[in-house]
Amino acid sequence: MATPPLPAGIRPARRLTLTDDVYESVKALIMEHALAPGDRISIDGLARSLQVSPTPVREALARLESDGLVRKRAMSGYTTTALLTRAEFEELFELRLLLEPAAARRAATHAGPEARRRLTGQAAATVPDPRHESHRHHVTALDARFHDLVAEVSGSTLLRESITRLHAHLHLHRRYFPATDPGVTVAEHGRIAAAVAAGDPDAAARAMRRHLVSAQARHLPAFAGDRTG
Structure with a gap:
């Protein structure tokens, strides 16, 4: 009609x-x-x-x-919602380690050429001068956008919705995380994007897992006084 x-x-x-x-x-x-x-x-x-x-x-x-x-x-x-406790933070990363390597694996299998170019470009996104007041917010936004894009190009609506929700909880806490070198994150994102662009699902999943384990270790000092969760 x-x-x-x-x-x-x-x-x-x-x-x-x-x-x-x-x-x-x-x-x-x-x-x-x-x-x-x-x-x-x-x-x-x-x-x-x-x-x-x-x-x-x-x-x-x-x-x-x-x-x-x-x-x-x-x-x-x-x-x-209150800030995450250490126990909640670790539980969140347990879920991320289940979901996001799977999303990277699917992205390497299902993403088309344009999606792979977008992911490569997002991974290579530059960060501003660290002396600028918006530096931390900008780095946080770039990191979240990269992970959301991996979930998007995975082709799984359920994975994308689940991952986006997890990122909302993490983002709520980010202001209190210790400052880290954004160059490390950019390099780790680059390895994930390269594996997706190469159509290598195993390498993409491994690169995502290594990145998440590394990111978790970088952020744990924020919970130095929280032993019980």
Whole structure:
């Protein structure tokens, strides 16, 4: 059946609904720590800040609760999720080590030429001057984008959704991680991308595993005082 043209005066629907817009805005506030970990969330206050009614804020918070980025408690409302404990961090990396090498393996098998070029380009993305105030945020964004792209070009929707959710929890914690040499991460990403580009699934999985093990070791000093989780 042919799709009729829209009558004069009627515009195409926006890609994002109001709730989607509010969801992305509140998620950004959490990820950037404008809403700090463990903070109580005021629905009315967010509605005023975002210039919307409380309804889309409540709907957005329900989605963020499903993502694990906010928590709802009876009689006290929503709070942002607290920072990871050492035990939670290690559990997160256990899951990443199950999922992300599998995603890299699939990417080496399923990604087409354009996807492989995108991945190679993302792996080679440069980082800004470390003296610049946005350096750490930029490095974090590049790292997350690379891993999300590997999941995307793997061709598995379930893998991509699972990995993206895990990264949200890690990103929430990143501001408190010790500074590391971004050149190490770039080199590790390069090895993963090269294996995917070569169509070598075993090498891609190995490179991803080595990168994750190395990244976990680099970040563990953030939990020096947390022995029990």
